[in-house]
Amino acid sequence: MSVIPKFIAEVSSNHSCDLNRALEFIDTAAAIGCDAVKFQLFKIEQLFAPVILAQSENHRKRKEWELPLAFLPHLYQRCREKNIEFSCTPFYLEAVQELLPYVDFYKIASYELLWDELLIKCVETGKPVIVSTGMAILPEINHAIEVMHNAGGKALALLHCVSAYPTLAQDCNLAAIATIREATGVPLGWSDHTVDPAVIYRAINHWGAEYIEFHLDLDANGAEYASGHCWLPQQMAEVIATVKRGFSADGNGLKQPSASELADRDWRADPRDGLRPMQKIRDEWEQR
Numbered sequence: 001m002s003v004i005p006k007f008i009a010e011v012s013s014n015h016s017c018d019l020n021r022a023l024e025f026i027d028t029a030a031a032i033g034c035d036a037v038k039f040q041l042f043k044i045e046q047l048f049a050p051v052i053l054a055q056s057e058n059h060r061k062r063k064e065w066e067l068p069l070a071f072l073p074h075l076y077q078r079c080r081e082k083n084i085e086f087s088c089t090p091f092y093l094e095a096v097q098e099l100l101p102y103v104d105f106y107k108i109a110s111y112e113l114l115w116d117e118l119l120i121k122c123v124e125t126g127k128p129v130i131v132s133t134g135m136a137i138l139p140e141i142n143h144a145i146e147v148m149h150n151a152g153g154k155a156l157a158l159l160h161c162v163s164a165y166p167t168l169a170q171d172c173n174l175a176a177i178a179t180i181r182e183a184t185g186v187p188l189g190w191s192d193h194t195v196d197p198a199v200i201y202r203a204i205n206h207w208g209a210e211y212i213e214f215h216l217d218l219d220a221n222g223a224e225y226a227s228g229h230c231w232l233p234q235q236m237a238e239v240i241a242t243v244k245r246g247f248s249a250d251g252n253g254l255k256q257p258s259a260s261e262l263a264d265r266d267w268r269a270d271p272r273d274g275l276r277p278m279q280k281i282r283d284e285w286e287q288r
Contacts, residue, residue, distance in 0.1 A: 004247045005189065005204055007240055008036045008087065008107075008213040013065030014222025014230065015039070021218070022071055023078050028218060030082035032237035033244065037084055038107055038213070039067050039075065041099060042091035065223055069098060076102040087130075096121040103127065105155075107213075110134030110163050110191075113144055120151040128155035130211065132191050134163030138183055145184050158184060159213055161191035166228040169196050177207040189213065193229040197239050204243060 009029035015022040022039070029037040044053065044062050052059050067088075079086035085104040090096045091112065099106070105128035112118055113136050122129045129148065133141050141158065148156055160177045172194065181188045189211025190203035203209040217230040224230055257265060267277040 002208060002247075002250075003210070004244055005209055006036065006211045007034045007236075008038055008211060009034045009216040009236075010038050010191075010213055012040055012215055012222075012224050012230075013062075014215075014217045014224055015067065016221075016223065017064065017066070017068065019068075019071055019074060022067075022075060024218060025216065026075065026078045026082055026084065026086075028233050029216065030084045032233050033240040034236075035085060036087050036104065037079065038087040038089065040089045040091065040109075041067050041069075041095045042089075046092035072099070072102050090118065090122065093118060093121055096125065100125055100127075105130060108132065110136065110161050113140060116144075116147045119144055119147050123148045123151040123153035123156075126152075128157070129153060130157045130159060130189075132159045132161040132213075133180065134161035134191070138180070141180060142183060145186065157187040157189060157211060159189045159191040159211060160209075162193060165193055165224075166195060167193040169194055169199050172199055172203075174199070174203050174207050177203065177209060181208075187211070192231075195229060195231050195235065197235075197242075200239050201243070205246070 009025070011022065011025045015025060026037050043066060044059065047062075048059050076086050086102060087105050087107050088099050088103050089107045089109050090099055091109070096106070096118070106122040106125070108119060108122065108129060108131040110132040113131060113133060119129070119131075131144060145156065145158075158180055160174070160180060162171055162173070164171065174190065177188045177190065187210045188208070190200070190207075190209040191213040192200060193215065200212060200214075204212065214236060215224065215230040216236065217225040217232060220232065222230060266281050269276050270278045272279070
């Protein structure tokens with residue numbers, strides 16, 4: 001029997017370097033039914049090569065998107081209070097240790113999939129690691145899994161992902177979830193950039209996605225919202241509620257009357273004459 005997937009709200013850079021806003025993301029993620037909330041820890045000087053920063057103002061402006069280290073203990077504490085897991089993506093090697101006291105699991109971004117040293121450092125902490133696979137081909141994915149297994153990684157999961165912001169439904173290639181699962185033997189999920197409920201439902205109900213990661217914004221004012229790949233709270237709240245309601249319909253698999261239909265069993269056609277209800281009920285009516 002399948003299980004309800006784990007929903008992970010990706011804050012990305014929509015926190016605007018505002019601690020109160022970052023805490024509100026945690027409160028909102030918990031309120032709409034998420035299991036985890038994820039931030040990103042990067043420093044642009046350790047994210048882009050000097051030649052890129054020297055020539056691109058747009059890349060230099062991402063300095064405004066950095067998550068202050070001082071936020072981490074506050075974010076961790078709020079997650080504990082809200083009974084939601086805290087995760088973060090490290091984008092430089094020292095970030096792995098900086099995050100270690102706080103994160104419940106590490107998340108590796110698609111762009112860092114090829115960086116063996118980062119994979120190894122995350123795995124060596126002993127904490128679970130989830131890796132996005134956008135743009136990757138199977139040999140690259142298999143290599144990453146081999147690297148992590150050789151480093152002692154056990155609690156591993158992968159997310160099929162399309163690194164386009166936003167992603168069109170026809171470009172999602174959700175069938176790759178099954179392909180990657182068969183090739184690697186690890187749990188698979190879907191990292192969404194579509195803001196399309198139909199894609200989420202298909203990933204879960206047909207392809208068995210065990211994780212759903214999505215980009216969240218609070219109010220359409222986040223730094224990344226204009227790109228078109230971020231969900232607003234009510235949009236995702238409806239999706240999560242629908243998914244959980246659907247799973248609640250699975251039952252225990254035993255074919256037996258539900259409590260709600262027991263009263264109608266004796267109102268079925270009596271096999272002796274094909275008339276409703278059963279003779280027992282007719283007798284009771286005759287005695288009225």
